[in-house]
Amino acid sequence: MSKKIGILGGTFDPIHNGHIYIAYEAKRLLDLDEIIFMPSGNPPHKDEKNITDSHLRYKMVDIAVKSYEGFTTSDYEVNKQGLSYTYETLMHLKDTLKGADLYFITGADCLIDLEKWKNVDLIMDNCNFVVFNRPGYTKEELYDEKRLVEQKYNKEIIFLDLLQLDISSTWIRHRIREGHMVDFFMPDEVSKIIRDNRLYL
Structure with a gap:
């Protein structure tokens, strides 16, 4: 029987407890053997100048997930030359x-x-596409879009109805710039890396 492996990609700038919750629930609900966290190297949709160094983001992710069974981190995109395409x-x-x-x-x-993504057909051909809900989108809106994409690519999309934790990396960076504590939104080791490297100030 083939292994079932989840891929959770993102800028993770920084990783926070919301990311870990999503990965845990996806692993549990989909009965996955492993979740690979994939920090993006040079995402085409973001301004590279405003993103923390990829190796530092990788370090934060790696240290955040190491204590969870079945969670691993990949440096493939971090080490890859050029833009990172899914x-x-x-x-x-x-x-x-x-x-x-x-x-x-x-x-x-x-x-x-x-x-807007590149080669969506190849994405659909090479994975089971799993979507979780996020604040700001109604279920009706998501189900309508899900139906349209499924019809266009003749592929089923898996929808996970998760608890909507309204925490974002953007919001955390903003809090740090404003001088507010963020320790309760992320693992202690991640907070320490942020402080030691004076990130997001």
């Missing part, structure tokens, strides 16, 4: 994780913006 990452994982059944886990905002 379809390339999935094709790479398909090639290296021989026979594994991949589950790409992403938020509602990505489902809404999916047509």
Whole structure:
């Protein structure tokens, strides 16, 4: 029987408890053997100048997830040259994780913006596409978009109705700039890396 592996990608700038909750619930609900956290190297949709160094983001993710059974971190995108595209990452994982059944886990905002992504057909062909709800989107809106994408690519999308923790990396960075505490939103080791490197000030 092939291994079921979840992929949770993102900028993780910084990783927080919301990310860990999503990964835990996806692993439990989909009965996955493993969740690979994939910090993005150079995402095409973000301004590289405003993103924390990829190796520092990788370090924060790695230290945040190490104590959870079945959680691992990949440095594939961090070490890859050029822009980071999801379809390339999935094709790479398909090639290296021989026979594994991949589950790409992403938020509602990505489902809404999916047509802006590169080679969506290759993404759909190389994984089970999993979407979780996020604040700001109604279930009706998401189900409508889910239906449209499923019809266009003839692929089923898995929807996870999770508790909506309204924590975002953007909001955490803003709190740090304003001089407010954020320790309760992330693992202690991540807070320490942020303080030691004077990030987001």
